[in-house]
Amino acid sequence: MKNKRTDLSRLYHAALQHFLKEGPSASMAPAHELGHQAISLGLETLDLARMHEVALVSLVLPVYSSSTSDGLMGRAGLFFAEAITPLEETHRGAREANIHLNQMVQTLSLRTHELASSVEELKQEVAQRRAMEESLRISQQTSSDLLKKSRELQEELRQLSRQLLSAQEEERKKISRELHDVIAQTLTGINVRLAALKTDSTVSNKTLQGKIASTQELVEKSVDIVHRFARELRPSVLDDLGLIPALQSFMTGYMQDTGIRVTLQSFAGIEQADGTTRTVLYRIAQEALTNVARHAQASKAVLTIQNPHGGICMEITDNGCGFAVEGKGSAKKNNRLGLLGMRERVEMIGGTFCVESTPGHGTTIRVEIPSATEDATCPPQQPSCDTTSLECP
Numbered sequence: 001m002k003n004k005r006t007d008l009s010r011l012y013h014a015a016l017q018h019f020l021k022e023g024p025s026a027s028m029a030p031a032h033e034l035g036h037q038a039i040s041l042g043l044e045t046l047d048l049a050r051m052h053e054v055a056l057v058s059l060v061l062p063v064y065s066s067s068t069s070d071g072l073m074g075r076a077g078l079f080f081a082e083a084i085t086p087l088e089e090t091h092r093g094a095r096e097a098n099i100h101l102n103q104m105v106q107t108l109s110l111r112t113h114e115l116a117s118s119v120e121e122l123k124q125e126v127a128q129r130r131a132m133e134e135s136l137r138i139s140q141q142t143s144s145d146l147l148k149k150s151r152e153l154q155e156e157l158r159q160l161s162r163q164l165l166s167a168q169e170e171e172r173k174k175i176s177r178e179l180h181d182v183i184a185q186t187l188t189g190i191n192v193r194l195a196a197l198k199t200d201s202t203v204s205n206k207t208l209q210g211k212i213a214s215t216q217e218l219v220e221k222s223v224d225i226v227h228r229f230a231r232e233l234r235p236s237v238l239d240d241l242g243l244i245p246a247l248q249s250f251m252t253g254y255m256q257d258t259g260i261r262v263t264l265q266s267f268a269g270i271e272q273a274d275g276t277t278r279t280v281l282y283r284i285a286q287e288a289l290t291n292v293a294r295h296a297q298a299s300k301a302v303l304t305i306q307n308p309h310g311g312i313c314m315e316i317t318d319n320g321c322g323f324a325v326e327g328k329g330s331a332k333k334n335n336r337l338g339l340l341g342m343r344e345r346v347e348m349i350g351g352t353f354c355v356e357s358t359p360g361h362g363t364t365i366r367v368e369i370p371s372a373t374e375d376a377t378c379p380p381q382q383p384s385c386d387t388t389s390l391e392c393p
Helices: 002-025 029-040 045-059 066-199 205-233 236-240 243-258 268-272 275-296 333-348
Strands: 261-267 300-306 312-318 352-357 363-369 387-391
Touching: 002 029, 002 045, 002 066, 029 045, 029 066, 045 066, 066 205, 236 243, 236 275, 243 261, 243 268, 243 275, 261 268, 268 275, 275 300, 275 312, 275 333, 275 363, 333 352, 333 363
Parallel strands: 261 300
Antiparallel strands: 261 387, 300 312, 312 363, 352 363
């Protein structure tokens, strides 16, 4: 690199010397070419100025007189000015390129900022879309679950309807058999005896009285059977005297028929409840105790009616064999209809129904009917200060 600079310095010296000798007619082309060579060597204007100074000192000062030195110095300045023209043009281009580059950098920075904003907006949009997709997925899952639950309820309702129809048909068969086998036969017997009394004119007065007495017994038996049917369909004592007397009447017959000892404890204010509520409580107790006799293999049961927090809470507990509860208000298939019917009755008046049972540990059926201002919650069984009790061995 140093040798090339030395060569360029000699060329500059020779070209300047030729230019000065030629006078005004000398060409500026060699000076312009020297400038391009300086650029190719990576020289700056100051480097070329030093070459010019060295050549000027060796050419002008020793040879020419002071009278002509000013003109030569001026022409040498023109030569130098032409030599540095390519360098200045290069520097000016570099400055312009730098300005243009700065403008491009600013533009690129602005575009980068805009791109960053767009990316952030895109991220937010993606997050919103994912949230919407998740919400839609949850909504679809919820809809699917609700549809599945609806279908299950519809199927359960169809099964319940079929079971209700079957139960109604069985009840009709039972009533029909009772009417045919008991009442019809009893009335036939009465008719036969009356016909015999009509045709037998030789019977003694004492024998006649005995036959009339036996016929009256048949009539009384038929009346009792009719009354029992009426009580099972709708006990008149419930409407005439109230819930507690109706339960007492039912439990007395129940204990005589089944041998299961039942204890009733209730607060007297239950009679202030509306007729629909008292009817529901009676039917629940009737159905629950019937299930105890049919399925529980129990020896005793306890029925309590309390009024916690101003509401009503009724529990029927037995010491029977119990069963595995599948869910709220449900049990085995062979006992499902009774429990579903009880639950439907309770929910119809705004109450809640639940069954607690474990195999080998008995069963508790609980009915909770809240007051108008506060939900009722059944506490553990405890004595009431205003109760009516019935216990039969």
